[in-house]
Amino acid sequence: MTEASSPRTKQDVIIIGSGFGGLSCAIRLASAGLRVTILERQSHVGGKLQQVVQDGYHFDRGPSTITMPDAFRSVFDQAGVQMEDYVQLYELEPRTRNVFADGTTVDLSKNRGWMKEQIAAYSQQDAMRYDAFMDESASLYAEANRHFLGKLLLKPSDKYNLQMLRSLLRVRPAVKLDALLRRYFSHPHTLAMFGRYATYVGSSPYLCPSIFAMMGHVEAEVGIYGVKGGTYQLIEGMTRLAREKGVHILTGVEVHQIVVRHGKVVGVDTDRGLMEADRVVANGDVLSVNRLLLAQEHRKRMSDDRIAKYEPSISGFVTLAGVRRQYGQLLHHTVFFPEQYEPEFEHIFGDRMMPADPTIYLCYSGYSESGMAPVGASNLFILVNAPYLSNAWNWEQQQACYGDFVLEQLEARGIGGLKQSDVLIRYTPQQIAQDTLAHQGSIYGISSNSMKQTFMRPGNQSSDVQGLWYVGGTTHPGGGTPIVTLSGQLVGEQLVAEMGR
Numbered sequence: 001m002t003e004a005s006s007p008r009t010k011q012d013v014i015i016i017g018s019g020f021g022g023l024s025c026a027i028r029l030a031s032a033g034l035r036v037t038i039l040e041r042q043s044h045v046g047g048k049l050q051q052v053v054q055d056g057y058h059f060d061r062g063p064s065t066i067t068m069p070d071a072f073r074s075v076f077d078q079a080g081v082q083m084e085d086y087v088q089l090y091e092l093e094p095r096t097r098n099v100f101a102d103g104t105t106v107d108l109s110k111n112r113g114w115m116k117e118q119i120a121a122y123s124q125q126d127a128m129r130y131d132a133f134m135d136e137s138a139s140l141y142a143e144a145n146r147h148f149l150g151k152l153l154l155k156p157s158d159k160y161n162l163q164m165l166r167s168l169l170r171v172r173p174a175v176k177l178d179a180l181l182r183r184y185f186s187h188p189h190t191l192a193m194f195g196r197y198a199t200y201v202g203s204s205p206y207l208c209p210s211i212f213a214m215m216g217h218v219e220a221e222v223g224i225y226g227v228k229g230g231t232y233q234l235i236e237g238m239t240r241l242a243r244e245k246g247v248h249i250l251t252g253v254e255v256h257q258i259v260v261r262h263g264k265v266v267g268v269d270t271d272r273g274l275m276e277a278d279r280v281v282a283n284g285d286v287l288s289v290n291r292l293l294l295a296q297e298h299r300k301r302m303s304d305d306r307i308a309k310y311e312p313s314i315s316g317f318v319t320l321a322g323v324r325r326q327y328g329q330l331l332h333h334t335v336f337f338p339e340q341y342e343p344e345f346e347h348i349f350g351d352r353m354m355p356a357d358p359t360i361y362l363c364y365s366g367y368s369e370s371g372m373a374p375v376g377a378s379n380l381f382i383l384v385n386a387p388y389l390s391n392a393w394n395w396e397q398q399q400a401c402y403g404d405f406v407l408e409q410l411e412a413r414g415i416g417g418l419k420q421s422d423v424l425i426r427y428t429p430q431q432i433a434q435d436t437l438a439h440q441g442s443i444y445g446i447s448s449n450s451m452k453q454t455f456m457r458p459g460n461q462s463s464d465v466q467g468l469w470y471v472g473g474t475t476h477p478g479g480g481t482p483i484v485t486l487s488g489q490l491v492g493e494q495l496v497a498e499m500g501r
Contacts, residue, residue, distance in 0.1 A: 011035045011248075012499060014268055014277040016255050016293075019047025020481055021471035021488040022283030023238040024075050028492025030245035031079045034499060037248040037277070039255055039270065041437075045239050047283070048436050048443065049481075051232035054423050056374045057322030059381055060231040061427060063481045064363040065096075065200075065333060067218050069225055071482035072234060074489060079241055086237030088228040092368065095224040097331040098193050099413065101339040106193060107331070110220055123187035133184040133194075137216035144214055149477045152460055152490050173209050173451045180210035192341040196359070199385055201479045202313025202444030204345035209454050226332055226368045258282070258289075258468065260298045265467035268293075279467045279495060283488070286458045286474040287312075287439040287446070294465070301463045311449055312388035312442035313479065314348055315429035319382040319403060322423030326378050327415055332367045336360045336413050348385060349449065352392035354402055358384045360409060377422070382406065386429050388440040395428040445474025454478070460491050469495070 013029050015022045018040040030036045044050060049062030066072075069089055076083035083089075094107035106118045112131060120127035172180075177198050181191050195205030197215035205212075227233050243249060250272075257269040258280055267276035282289040287310060290302040338344065338357040347355045363381040366372040373379040384406055387393060403426050407418040418424075429441030439445070448454040457476050462468035471487040473479035 009035070010267075010276040010278070011037045012277065013037075013279045013281060013495060014039060014275055015281045015283055016258075016268065016289070017047060017283030017472070018045035018239075018249065018251075019049070019283050019472065020235075020238070020485045021473075021491075022047070022281070023235070023242055024485045024488025025281055025283065025471050025492040025495075026242050026247045026488075027075055027079050027238065027245060028489055029495060030242065030247045032496040034496070036242075036246070037250065037275065038242070039253045039268065039275070040249070040251045041254050042435060043252050045249060045251060046232060046235040048432065048438070049232060049235055051230065052320060052425065054425075055322060057320075057377070057379045057423050058230055058365070058372045059320045059322075059379055059425075060363070060365070061318060061320065061381070062231070064231055064365075064381055066225045066227060066231060066234070066481065067215075068222060068482035071485045075238060075485060076241065078489070079245060081241065083237075086241055087233050089225040090228065090368070092224045092226055092332050094331060095219055096333040096335060097329075098189075099329070099334065099336050100189050100192070101337060104189055106189070108193075108220055108224075110223065112220075115220070119187075119190060122189055123185075126185045126187050126190045129184040133181075133213075134216060134220065136180075136184075137213050138221065140211055141214035141217045141222075144211060148455075149483065149486060150490075152476065152494055173211070173455060175210040177205045177208050177210050177212050180213050181205070188341065189337075192337050192359075195341060196335065198448075199314065201448045202442060202473075203448040204349055206342060206345055207349070207447075207449035209448065209451055211454070212448070224333065226365065228369065230365055230372065255293060257295070258293045258298075258465070260294070260465050260468075263298075263464075263466055265465050278499070279469065281469045281471060281491060281495075283471050284437060285439045285442070285445050285472065286470050288437045289470070291439075292437060299464045302458070307439075310439075310446045311349075311453065312440045313444035313447040313473075315386040315388050315432060315438075315441045315443050317354070317384045317386045317402065317406070317429065318427040319380075319406060319418075320423060320425040320427070321380040321382060321407075321418050321421040322373060322377065323380065323417055323421040324374070324377045325417050326376060327364075329414055330362060330364045330367060330378075332364060334362045334364070336362075336410070344385065348387045349447075352387040352390040354386060354393060354398070355384070358406070358409070360384055360406060360413075362410075362415075380418075382410070386441075388442045389429050389433060390440070395430045399426055399428055439474075443473075444479030445472065448478065460487065460494075 012034040052059040198205040344355040433441040
């Protein structure tokens with residue numbers, strides 16, 4: 001995937017990192033005629049989303065739940081092509097199977113009647129309040145779409161104005177997600193099922209703002225989608241389009257420093273030498289980019305002390321299991337909840353330890369599409385929420401033991417035989433940090449466990465270095481695959497306007 005040689009001429013824009021944000025931004029820029037080069041330190045594009053194929057088993061190591069398809073479609077639309085010529089999505093119905101410790105199962109569905117029937121099986125009261133909750137969820141999504149997700153907040157006037165104030169008041173930023181859910185529901189199953197949406201932005205439902213209740217509408221009514229051939233095909237499709245538009249994509253390139261002269265970016269110093277550009281876009285963790293790639297004299301407003309004050313998001317402990325068995329209780333997406341949900345987040349954010357009784361998420365893409373595993377076999381992506389890296393948990397010592405514990409937990413829930421898998425690969429927060437330079441191994445950049453870290457994230461435009469921009473989960477508008485893709489589009493549009501194309 002590495003192109004034979006580096007571009008010898010000065011580029012209009014160099015993008016560091018080839019995740020969804022970087023690819024999205026590159027396509028927008030190149031579609032406007034700008035000269036763009038992407039530099040990726042890994043051997044394959046995709047950032048945290050990588051593809052693993054072994055012994056006939058196909059896995060996506062990274063994001064697997066695809067929502068908000070229009071965020072991806074807009075990348076192709078603005079480039080003047082049909083998305084279906086590059087990648088095919090298919091809607092999942094039911095969306096996700098939720099399995100609780102007492103054996104109760106709720107299959108998330110766009111059919112509100114069926115949802116209420118399933119919830120009524122354990123709580124008539126919660127079922128009666130489902131419509132009202134979904135209406136509020138839709139309202140929160142509309143508000144976020146109108147005022148937060150679709151625009152950059154570059155100037156103080158973008159953030160501090162009457163319209164924004166009114167919007168913030170409408171989404172009640174001081175109300176926690178769990179507190180909002182309790183206005184509608186009382187049963188632990190329902191509270192856990194919808195509280196889990198906090199983890200989509202790497203946070204705790206007991207700490208993050210209630211705006212993330214919008215994910216109820218996003219998943220049930222906008223939809224959850226699979227990707228033909230696996231989620232990595234989204235990356236493949238965007239990469240193909242980027243190259244067709246003239247983007248240079250160089251993999252296996254290490255950026256040592258963002259080069260700044262007289263307060264302005266002039267390029268990047270790499271293991272292939274200096275590459276010059278008028279603008280640099282960093283598609284990576286803003287905190288890591290500043291700490292590792294900018295000299296301290298060039299980042300007065302993002303000092304080490306300030307970086308240390310941000311709370312990182314959760315990370316994840318992943319097991320890829322290719323097993324010659326199939327499991328009738330699994331859908332494409334299945335979540336096994338513990339008996340009590342709150343202790344998981346106390347362990348992760350309070351103790352910085354792995355949960356003693358974790359929620360376990362499984363993606364089984366072979367459920368929807370044959371050929372993802374050998375006949376009669378299953379390709380399972382297994383994820384447990386994990387704390388960001390600290391001295392409280394040593395992955396080198398604990399990986400094997402905790403990995404076996406997760407498989408034992410699944411066996412107790414009827415998903416047996418995993419220890420005898422043909423393929424068994426584990427991937428820890430430590431490896432996430434090594435591969436992607438994610439700050440303290442976090443998946444979503446900073447957490448959204450406070451109003452400030454949710455609504456006042458580090459800006460897309462560097463306040464220290466002219467010509468340096470950021471896309472990705474740490475910056476505005478936030479974490480999650482479609483949101484990161486939007487950030488790339490928004491920054492791309494701003495740079496096209498700035499550079500006069």
